[in-house]
Amino acid sequence: MRVNARMLDAMYDVAIIGGGVNGCGIARDAAGRGASVVLLEQGDFAGATSSASTKLIHGGLRYLEHYEFRLVREALMEREVLWKIAPHIIWPLRFILPHHAGLRPAWLLRLGLFIYDHLGGRKLLPATRTLDLRRDVAGQPLRADYTRAFEYSDCWVEDSRLVVLNALDAAERGADVRPRTRVVSAERRAAEGSVPAHWRLEVEHAEDKTRESVAARVLVNAAGPWVHEVLARVVRANSPASVRLVQGSHIVVPKLYDHDRAYIFQNADGRIIFSVPYERDFTLIGTTDRDYKGAPHEVKASDEEIAYLCAAASEYFKKPIVPADVVWTYSGVRPLYDDGASKAQEATRDYVLEMDETEGMAPLLSVFGGKITTYRRLAEHAVQKLKNVLPGGDKPSWTGTAPLPGGDFDVRDVPRVIAQVQRAHPWLDARLARRLVLAYGTRTLRLLDGARGPRDLGETFGADLTEAEVRYLIREEWARSGADILWRRSKLGLRFSTEQAARLDAYVRAAVEGGPAAFAARNTLAAGGNAS
Structure with missing residues (x-):
């Protein structure tokens, strides 16, 4: 017993x-x-897969074509729910859908967007409106033959x-x-x-x-x-x-336009792609849809997919995009339920x-x-x-109102939280304060606890990533390598050189194994110095 x-x-x-x-x-x-x-x-x-998305919290406008009204309604309702519980990593984003003559007719787009606006109980996100691209700034980077568009709301998310x-x-x-x-x-x-x-x-x-x-x-x-x-x-x-593995790849290029809205482009093959402002200085373009047969951990964007995304975006932008413009690619495998659809893009x-x-x-x-x-x-x-076998399984749902860590503030109060951090640390660079709040929310104050000036943040490894932030990610968020920090806890890898990334990785691994002091001592010995 x-x-x-x-x-x-x-x-x-x-x-x-x-x-x-x-x-x-x-x-x-x-x-x-x-x-x-x-x-x-x-x-x-x-x-x-969860770090290889298009970074959108969205209803899925194109799923209406496949009559997936239950899925779209649930997704539309979730936009504002998730925004409220994580306003530091989720925020509204307006999307521009240019009308492409010869593809979906304008009346069908208007009908789809009317349903989109009313199906999910939208309360905070702005409604759809029609744009004259000859007058709106959103038309400036586009080819002249696109004169009319529809603008609607979804949300952006830091997925990882x-x-x-x-x-x-x-x-x-x-x-x-x-x-x-x-x-x-x-x-x-x-x-x-x-x-x-x-x-x-x-x-x-x-x-x-x-x-x-x-x-x-x-x-x-x-x-x-x-x-x-x-x-x-x-x-x-x-x-x-059974599961249907579908590969989705994305490309990142230098910033294509200066405004803060995204585009959704229709393609002749029936697919759509997004062009989204990304990490201040870049534009994210994706995604592809094709069946995948390999090992999930080996997936990567193929030359064919990169060329496809470049060509699809170039159908709309004045300045053509070519593979040489691409600064980074990523690819993920979506584990979709196999409903027998003939095309990957049509799978539920x-x-x-x-x-x-x-x-x-x-x-x-x-x-x-x-x-x-x-x-x-x-x-x-x-x-x-599992309610019959899990304790509390029959309790009321709670996750839609409880904020995620750092998200305990109103969706309109991001500027207030940034100001609060700057009041507590007036020496902190304004751009860094904003980046930290848009990653850690109110927990930025925990990350900066004890710092009385820039020197207290320790070494800067590259971009504006400091030792204090690295220590926080090791201590609080299970970071165990440079890649954990540069590509999942953040996307600062876009701004790091190979040498800087290697230095960070060595620091993190040493900190995990024996602490930063051990790493500093190891560096001193390697350089032929001494502790005196």
């Missing part, structure tokens, strides 16, 4: 495989309802930060959050004595390759593009549902939650599909499906 008692004490209510937006969202929701949660991610949070903040909030609500922890195997165990039916997981830690066992009453497979691999190789279970973006409740055995919930905009609702639905 003592062994059983110890096992009960060590057993989690739910183990979640996958630290993308869906896995972290489910962990946050379940932990906030009082369930004991362990979240297991084989790499860094948002290390795959959204994931990390969900993981952080889950941890602060009691979840055991474990990045760089791979699930090697998962086995169902029947009830025995006072020990209930449960899952026994063997996990491996990436840093030292050590292994341990983890027990949980419920297993959630939210592994994204690896969802089928987890079922087949880890859980060894069959599933009637809706999600399916498949429950395996073998009698007398611990439940398994697998997540197929989804999009970043609807992650929170997906998480709610997942926890509701």
